[in-house]
Amino acid sequence: MAISSDDFKTLLGGWATGVTIVTSRVGEKIHGMTVSAFTEVSLSPPLVLVCADKSSNTHPVIAESGVFAVNILAADQADLSNRFASKKDEDKRFDGLDVETAKTGAPLLPGTVGALDCRVVAAHDAGDHVIYLGEVEEVRVTERVPLLYCRGSYGVMAAKD
Ligand SMILES: Cc1cc2nc3c(=O)[nH]c(=O)nc-3n(C[C@H](O)[C@H](O)[C@H](O)COP(=O)(O)O)c2cc1C
Structure with a gap:
């Protein structure tokens, strides 16, 4: 029996995640989008995975370059998450950001957890x-507090007692 896509989406929306911006570069062109489908996979060798929608503009950039950076957002970076998720002003996503270049050439964003x-x-x-x-x-790596995402809203971890 086929599952209900509404139930599928509703249930997955209740899976709390962190929030990342996955960036990449081809030549002078840098691009990135907000991604919650990020998982650690292996410690040795160190492997992680990200899932990119085939209709996203980030997917072909990663496919061509063969590199990406996962920028883990901090609790005060919900605006940045929305900026890199919005199709409006897509070419201005990096405007005003003090972007560094990683070893692979992928852009690293400021103020992140790491x-x-x-x-x-x-x-x-x-x-x-x-x-x-x-x-x-x-x-x-930094000690910044991470941004969380669940049921369409951002949140932060409860303070430890
Ligand atoms: C919190 C959040 C998490 C998201 N996670 C993903 C994801 O894991 N994979 C994905 O392909 N898109 C994800 N998106 C949607 C993309 O960020 C969005 O479609 C973006 O506009 C794609 O940009 P691009 O077409 O320039 O690559 C997420 C959006 C938000 C707000």
Whole structure:
């Protein structure tokens, strides 16, 4: 029996995640989008995966360059998440940001919890998405508090007692 797509979407919307911006570069062209479908996969070798919608403009940039960076957003970066998710002013997403360049050439965003610079080691066709498996070549770490996302809203972790 086919599952109800409404139930599928509603249930997955209740799966709380962090929020990332996945960036990439081909030559001078940099691009990035907001992504919650990010998972750690292996410690040795260090592998992570991201799922990119085939209709996104980020997907062909990663496919061509074979590299991507995962920028993990901090609790005060919901505006940045919305900016990189919106189709409006798509070419202005990086405006005003002090962007650094990672080893692979992928852009790193300021003010994040940290970032993983990755080289694609496999790309799996998965329905309307492509799963990019990346080997991590560089890691940036801070102690910033992460941004969370669930049921269409942003949140932060409850303070520890
Ligand atoms: C919180 C949040 C999480 C998202 N997660 C994903 C994701 O995991 N994969 C994806 O392809 N799109 C995801 N999106 C949607 C893209 O960010 C959005 O479609 C964006 O406009 C794509 O940009 P592009 O076409 O320039 O690549 C997410 C959006 C939001 C707000």
